[in-house]
Every structure is written in C-alpha cells, then in structure tokens.
Amino acid sequence: MSLKTPMKIRMLQRKLYAKAKAEPGFRFYLLYDKVYREDILLHAYAVARANKGAPGVDGLTFEAIEVTGLVQWLTGLREELKTRTYKPQPVRRVMIPKPGGGERPLGIPTIRDRVVQTAVKLVLEPIFEADLAPEAYGYRPRRSAVGAVRRVHQLLKDGYTDVVDADLAKYFDTIPHAALMQCVARRIVDRDILHLVKAWLKVPAEETGEDGRTRLVGGKRVGKGTPQGGVVSPLLANIYMNRFLKYWRGSGQGERLRAHVVTYADDLVILSRGSAAEALEVMRNVMTRLGLSVNEAKTALRDARQERFDFLGYSFGLHWHRANGDRFLGASPSKRSILRVQDKVRKLLQPSNPGTWQDIRDRLNHVLRGWSVYFA
Numbered sequence: 001m002s003l004k005t006p007m008k009i010r011m012l013q014r015k016l017y018a019k020a021k022a023e024p025g026f027r028f029y030l031l032y033d034k035v036y037r038e039d040i041l042l043h044a045y046a047v048a049r050a051n052k053g054a055p056g057v058d059g060l061t062f063e064a065i066e067v068t069g070l071v072q073w074l075t076g077l078r079e080e081l082k083t084r085t086y087k088p089q090p091v092r093r094v095m096i097p098k099p100g101g102g103e104r105p106l107g108i109p110t111i112r113d114r115v116v117q118t119a120v121k122l123v124l125e126p127i128f129e130a131d132l133a134p135e136a137y138g139y140r141p142r143r144s145a146v147g148a149v150r151r152v153h154q155l156l157k158d159g160y161t162d163v164v165d166a167d168l169a170k171y172f173d174t175i176p177h178a179a180l181m182q183c184v185a186r187r188i189v190d191r192d193i194l195h196l197v198k199a200w201l202k203v204p205a206e207e208t209g210e211d212g213r214t215r216l217v218g219g220k221r222v223g224k225g226t227p228q229g230g231v232v233s234p235l236l237a238n239i240y241m242n243r244f245l246k247y248w249r250g251s252g253q254g255e256r257l258r259a260h261v262v263t264y265a266d267d268l269v270i271l272s273r274g275s276a277a278e279a280l281e282v283m284r285n286v287m288t289r290l291g292l293s294v295n296e297a298k299t300a301l302r303d304a305r306q307e308r309f310d311f312l313g314y315s316f317g318l319h320w321h322r323a324n325g326d327r328f329l330g331a332s333p334s335k336r337s338i339l340r341v342q343d344k345v346r347k348l349l350q351p352s353n354p355g356t357w358q359d360i361r362d363r364l365n366h367v368l369r370g371w372s373v374y375f376a
Contacts, residue, residue: 003050005122006043013126020130020187027185028127032192035119036081041074044118048111048231056110057092057206065111077112084192088113090216091227093205105173107205107227117231120196125235127187132238133245138265139234145312146374148264149331152271152311155260156304156329160271163316164280165309167298168287171266172233173225175240176291177201180226183239197236201226224291237265244286253282262311269311276301304329313337313374333375341371 005013012034019026034040048062055061065073080086091107098104109117129141137148177198184197204219205227218225226233241263248254248261259272259279270279280301284294302309308317314337319330347353348364355363 003043003046006039008039009043009122013122016123017126017130020127024131027187027189029189031123031188031190034123035116035193035196036078038074038078040119040122041078041115044115044122045070045074047118048114053114054092054108056108056113057090058110058112060111062111077115081116086116088116088199088203090204090206091229093207093217105205105228107229109230113200114231116196117200120193121232121235124188124193124232128235128239128242131187132242133249135245135248135261136238136241136263138263138267139238145264148262149312149314151262152269152314152316153331155262155271156316160258160260160273161304161329162272162274162276163302163304163309164270164272164276164283165300165302165311166268166270166280166283167295168266168268169293169295171241171292172228172237174292175226175237176224178223179291180236180240183243184236197232200230200232201236203227234265240290241266243290244283247286248282253279257282264312267312269309271304310334310336337375341367 016028020028077086089110089112091109091113093105093107095103096106125141132140137143137145137151180201181194181198185194188194202220202222204216206214206216208214226236245261245263254260257272257275257279259270259275261268261270268283270276270283272279280299287294300309302317304317306318308315310316313334314331315334316331317329319328319332320326321328344367345364348360348367353360
C-alpha cells in the first residue's frame, strides 16, 4: 500500500532528483539532517503503518506504539538519530515458501528500523532514480511488473524472439557489500548516511533452530547479501543491478547483438534477433565480474517462435487463436500462476474454513480482483 507523499517532502525529492539528473557526477554530502526531519519521520511511520507487517525481535506492534504515544515514540527516535546514538536491532528471520518449491529467508526488521529505513529511502531514492537504467522496472516510482510485461510483449512482436530466459543464483543473498557500498558512495558522500546503510547490511539475524532456541547469525563477519524484507533492500538491489545495465548500454552490447534487456529486481530476460547465445555469454561474464552467478540449471535459450518462456507470472511465446487456430506471439498467465490462484481459491472455499461467509467472500474477491488487474 502507498500513501500520498506530503508536498514539502515531494519538493525536496524533486530538487534532489533534478540535481542528480543535471549533474551525473555530483556527490551529495548534506543529507543526514533530512532523515530526522519531523515531517519525514512522521510520513515514514505512516508508510510503514500502511504496509503493516509483523513485529520484529522486540515484539513491538504499531498498536502498542500508538497506545503509549506515537509523538513521544517518534521524538525519541528523532533524538537517537540526531545524536548519532541510533543502532539497528537484529532482524527476525523467518522462512517463507517459494512459488517454485522450497523456502527462502525473509528478514523482518523492527518497526523502529523500518521507519528509519523508510526515511532514508525517501531521501536517497530520487537521487538514484536519476541514474537507474530504463530497462529496470522493479521497485521504482511509476514503474511496475505490468510495464515490464508489456515491454517484453512488444519486443516479441517487434521480432526479438531469440531469448535468454535468465535466472541469477540467490541475487539478494550474494551482492558483495564492498562493491555495493562503492556504488552508493559514487553518489553519496555523507558519512552518516553511509554508516546507516553499512550498519543495515551488517545487522545480524535472529532465527529459531529446530531445538526451538533462538540464535544470532551473520553480522559483521558476513561480506555479502542484502536482507530480503528490509525497506532499503530493493533500492540497494536496483543500485547494484544498475552496474550490469550501465555496462550493457555503455559498451554498446544492445546495438552489437541486436538485443534488449528487461529486468525486474533479480528477474531478467534478454530478447534478441539471433544472438541469444552470445548475449548469455556476455551476461555470464559480467555477472561473474560483479561477484554474482548465473543459475545454470534455470537459465536457458528459447526461440519464442517455437516455445514459451515464463517471466513475472506470464507465459510468453507461441499462442493459438481458439476461434480459427491461427498462431501469434502472445502472453498469457503461466501454468504456475494459474495453479497458485487455484490453490488460494481452493483453500478459501474448503468446507473446513472457519471464517464467516462475509469474511471469506471479501478475501475471495480480494484475490480475484488482484488476479484480474494483473493479468488484464
């Protein structure tokens, strides 16, 4: 869920974006005082509140904060930031199922840390938004997965049918901290901001073992990875992926290979006219230099005129008109997406569901509306 950004904050963001866009080599050095501005912290809390989410390791909920006094809580947080005594707490790690099977770790920061991360994101995002390549669609203002889907579909119709169906191995978990901090420091020279970002990268995770005991893992000794679940993690992931996209564009690979890249966070496809194999080799080499790796088991070359490939829940490639049997290059919900929504509907409608019909109806409509909007 998103909230309308107050005008005063939007004006700040516009100024930061305009400066960054006009001067690509400019490094910002007075930003930290913006993070603990009262209006920015209040809006950051409202954004975190709207996104809901479970409590972190301290067990503190939004309701508990508001019962004891939101103004007092924000004043204390602002004072910690102002006096440089703020330190992030460990994230609570839980395992969530992956659509393709298996599990992936999700880090849940405390509300306090989510608010500060949101405040930093409000300040940093417009600066880096000025630098991000147009091929990137994930977690950006006025961009979406639907936009990426439309771009892929249009490229197929334009004849870019030789496809690298790519998969990066644990992208969020393998981003090198040192290289990532260099990317951030190319634009940000404010030491307090850099200190915050580094602290969030190095924060340990609290997890529960099979014996039921909790323990801290990771921390300062870990030199890679940005925890999924953190507010700033998508922005940091975009900043690092931009290194690949800048190389692709700056070295003229698109023109040389007659190929286009489309990314959404760590989801990536390359569509070309007859150069998919070479494009894959270029991507593999660049990713290796960046400290990342291609998941060879899930990466493949596809001829969209003969076979389909999946991207962001859609299946792209050869389709048939039901009426006359004519073939065309199209997009439709993938088999996995259909199975997932069927499973959600099945669980809602099973006779053992204890909810009232009104509650089940509302949840069912929410699922179906979301499905219809995305796959329209």
